[in-house]
Amino acid sequence: MKIRTELPSIFNDFAEARQQGFLTVKELKDQGKPIVGVYCTFMPEELTMAAGALQISLCSTSDETIPDAEEVLPRNLCPLIKSSFGFGKTDKCPYFYFSDLIVGESTCDGKKKMYEYMTDFKDLYLMHLPNMRNSPESSQLWKAEMVRYKEKLEEYFDVEITEEAIKEAIIFKNRERQARKNFYELGKLNPLPIKGSEIFKVMYGANYSFDKEKLISDLNTMTADIKADYEELQKEKSDKPRILITGSPIGGVTEKVIRAIEDNGGEIVAYENCTVAKPIERLVDETNPDVYDALAEKYLDIGCACLSNNQPRIDMLDRMIDEYQVDGVLDMVLQFCTPFSVESLKIKEFCQKEKGVPYLYLETDYSSADVEQINTRVEAFIEMIGG
Numbered sequence: 001m002k003i004r005t006e007l008p009s010i011f012n013d014f015a016e017a018r019q020q021g022f023l024t025v026k027e028l029k030d031q032g033k034p035i036v037g038v039y040c041t042f043m044p045e046e047l048t049m050a051a052g053a054l055q056i057s058l059c060s061t062s063d064e065t066i067p068d069a070e071e072v073l074p075r076n077l078c079p080l081i082k083s084s085f086g087f088g089k090t091d092k093c094p095y096f097y098f099s100d101l102i103v104g105e106s107t108c109d110g111k112k113k114m115y116e117y118m119t120d121f122k123d124l125y126l127m128h129l130p131n132m133r134n135s136p137e138s139s140q141l142w143k144a145e146m147v148r149y150k151e152k153l154e155e156y157f158d159v160e161i162t163e164e165a166i167k168e169a170i171i172f173k174n175r176e177r178q179a180r181k182n183f184y185e186l187g188k189l190n191p192l193p194i195k196g197s198e199i200f201k202v203m204y205g206a207n208y209s210f211d212k213e214k215l216i217s218d219l220n221t222m223t224a225d226i227k228a229d230y231e232e233l234q235k236e237k238s239d240k241p242r243i244l245i246t247g248s249p250i251g252g253v254t255e256k257v258i259r260a261i262e263d264n265g266g267e268i269v270a271y272e273n274c275t276v277a278k279p280i281e282r283l284v285d286e287t288n289p290d291v292y293d294a295l296a297e298k299y300l301d302i303g304c305a306c307l308s309n310n311q312p313r314i315d316m317l318d319r320m321i322d323e324y325q326v327d328g329v330l331d332m333v334l335q336f337c338t339p340f341s342v343e344s345l346k347i348k349e350f351c352q353k354e355k356g357v358p359y360l361y362l363e364t365d366y367s368s369a370d371v372e373q374i375n376t377r378v379e380a381f382i383e384m385i386g387g
Contacts, residue, residue, distance in 0.1 A: 016205070017205035017206070017207075017208040017209050018204075018205065018207075018208045020208070021056075021095070021208035021209075021210060022094040022095070024210050025054070025056065025094065025095060025098050025210070026094070026098060028054060028210070029098045033052075033053070033054055034051065034052060034053035034054070034100055034101075034157045035053060035054050035056060035098055035099045035100050035101075036048050036053050036054070036055045036056070036099060036100065036101050036102075036103055036153075037055075037056055037057075037058045037095055037096055037099030037101070037102045037103070038055055038056070038057060038058065038102070038103050038104075039057070039058055039060060039084055039104065039105070039111075040104075040105045040107060040274075041274045041278065041279035041302055041304075042105045042107065042127070042129060042299055042302060042304070043055065043103055043105060043127070044146060044149065044295050044299055045169075045173060046166055046169040046170050046173050046284065046291075046295060047146065047149055047150050047153060047161065047166065047169070047295070048153065049169040049172070049173065050150075050161045050162070050165040050166045050168075050169045051150075051153040051154070051157055051159050051161050052157070052159060053100075053153070053157060054210060056095045056099065056208070056210075057095070057207045057208070058084065058087070058088070058093055058095050058096050058099070058102070059083070059084070059087040059092070059093035059095060059096065060080050060083045060084040060087065060249075060252075061080070061083065061249075061251040061252025061253060061254065061366075062083055062087075062252050062253055062366065063079065063083065063253060063365075063366035063367055064083075064086070064087075064092065065082075065083060065085075065086025065087050065089070065090050065092055066079060066082045066083055066086055066366065067086075068086040068089055068090050069081075069082040069083070069085040069086035069089065070082060072085065072089070072117055073085055073114060073117070076336055077110050077336055078108070078110050078334050078335070078336045078337045079334055079335065079336075079365045079366040080248070080249060080334055080337070080366075081108075081110045081111055081114050083366060084111075084114065085114050085117065085118060088102075088118055088121070088122060089121065096122070099122075100123070100156075100157075101123050101124070101125060101156055102118065102122050102123065102124040102125070103124075103125050103126075103127065103149070104118070104124055104125070104126045104127070105126070105127045105129055106126060106127070106128050106129050107129060107304065107306035107339075108306050108337075108338065108339055109338075110336075110338075112126075123156075125149070125152050125156075127145050127148075127149055128141070128145055129142065129145075129306070129307065130142055130300070130307070131307065131308060132307060132308040132309055133300060133301075133307055133308070133309050133310075133311070133312075134309055134311070138300065139296060139297070139300065142296040142299070142300050143292050143293055143295075143296035145296075146292040146295050146296050147292050150166075150292075163291050166291040166295075167286075167291055170284045170286055170291065170294065170295070171286055172212070173284065174283045174284055174286065175216055176212055176215065176216055177280045177283055178283070179215070179216045179219040179220050179223075180203065180206060180219060180280050181277075181280050181281065182219070182220070182223045183199070183202060183203070183219045183222060183223045184199050184203055184270075184271070184276055184277065184280075186199060186223065186226060186227070187199055187268075187269040187270050187324055188269070188323055188324050188325070189230060190237045190238060190242070190325055191236070191237055191238035192238065192267055192269065193226050193227070193229070193230040194226060195262060195267075195268075196243075196258065196261075196262065196267055196268025196269060196271075197255075197258050197259070197262055197268065199268075199271075199276075200250075200255070200258060200268070200271060200275070200276065202219075202222070203271070203275065203276045204251055204275060206219070238267065239386075240265060240266060240267045241265070241266045241267065241327040241328055241382050241385040241386055242266075242267050242269045242324065242325055242326050242327045242328075243261050243266045243267060243268050243269065243326070243327065243328050243329070243330055243382075244268075244269065244270040244271075244272060244317075244320060244321065244324060244326045244328070244329050244330070245257065245258070245261075245268060245270070245271050245272065245273060245329075245330050245332060246271075246272040246273055246313075246317060246329060246330070246331050246332075246347065247273055247330075247331045247332040247333045247340050247344075247362075248273065248332060248333050248334040248337050248340050249273060249274050249275055249334075250271070250273055250275050250332060251275050252366075253366045253367075253368070254332065254334075254364060254366070256364075256368065256371055256374060257330070257332050257362065257364065257374060257378075260371075260374045260375045260378040260379075261330065261378055261382070263375065264375060264378050264379040264382050265379075265382050265383075265386070266328075266378070266382045266385075269324045269325070269326065270320050270324040270326065272303075272313070272316055272317055272320055273332075274302070274304065277316065277320070278302055278303055278304070278313075278316070279302055281316060282298055282301050283298070284297075284298040285297065285298070303315075303316055304339075305339035305340045305342075305343040306339045310343060310346075313343075313347075314346075314347075314350055317329070317347070317350065317351070317355075318350075318354075318355070321351070321355050321357055326357060327357070327358070327385050328357060328358040328359070328360065328381060328382070328385045329347075329351045329357055329358070329359050329360070330359075330360045330362055330378070330381070331344050331347055331348070331359065331360065331361050331362065332362050332364065333361065333362070333363050333364075334363075334364065334365065335363055335364065335365040341363070344361050347359070348361065358381070358384065358385050360377065360378070360381045362374065362377065362378075
């Protein structure tokens with residue numbers, strides 16, 4: 001087998017994008033650019049863009065500030081929530097510091113209560129997600145929240161948001177989603193043209209690339225170049241087990257799971273979770289004349305375990321297992337993440353009974369204490385698939 005061995009130099013730019021973004025955000029702030037900080041993919045970036053503001057993802061993937069958070073929050077709480085609060089409380093997250101407004105979402109109960117404390121030191125606006133999907137009442141509620149958020153942005157930043165501006169933002173954001181999707185779909189190829197960890201590196205770094213036009217161009221160029229080299233050089237399929245990662249958000253310290261898979265002979269071909277595919281697979285309907293209805297429909301379809309009747313997650317796993325030729329599914333769940341831990345049984349039964357694919361439930365936190373245990377379990381899982 002002969003495939004690409006030298007990665008594009010731009011990969012390093014994506015790997016360092018989060019750190020480089022600190023300076024970019026400060027420059028934009030100094031220029032008077034409104035900045036909205038968010039934690040969740042449910043937040044409709046199109047409305048933020050239509051307001052002339054920048055939407056940024058806030059720090060939440062390190063154990064650095066968890067001790068500070070535990071001065072207020074209970075220890076037996078999801079590490080992502082404690083990390084989010086700790087970075088805000090200590091001002092150790094430049095993105096949080098430079099944000100004019102934090103926009104939260106009523107996903108899990110822990111986050112909702114954490115946001116109450118966060119209002120003590122930062123302007124915060126909360127969007128109310130419905131508890132259930134697939135009902136007219138839920139759709140109407142979420143659509144009303146889109147309008148309410150638009151009005152909040154207008155009032156907070158003293159701007160007027162027109163429906164034409166929202167339509168333009170929808171079209172632009174769809175272009176970005178499609179560029180991201182085209183890139184991470186490189187994982188469908190066999191053998192992989194690049195490692196799964198490199199796909200993740202680019203997708204994670206893309207969240208901190210604030211020149212969106214350049215981001216789209218860079219992603220499209222990389223995808224085309226890698227495909228061209230692949231078609232010229234690739235000879236035979238890989239015999240390494242092809243792994244899909246699902247579950248809680250992944251990034252930062254939890255990348256230990258990615259390393260464990262690759263270090264023990266597996267290949268990561270797909271990431272169903274919200275760091276990569278979950279918020280991107282479905283585009284906003286550009287033909288819908290009601291922009292708020294179109295946004296509500298798209299964002300309510302995100303397959304998060306925090307909402308009841310999570311059929312969108314099952315549907316996406318169904319497609320991805322087939323399209324990415326998946327040999328095994330690893331469900332990474334953060335400790336004390338009740339929605340994803342409870343839903344894991346349904347995911348396990350779907351993978352094993354309906355798709356006939358091996359499944360591994362892996363619970364972890366933001367420490368490095370369980371690295372060896374993770375390696376042992378992942379190694380056994382990959383050996384079992386290979387055997």
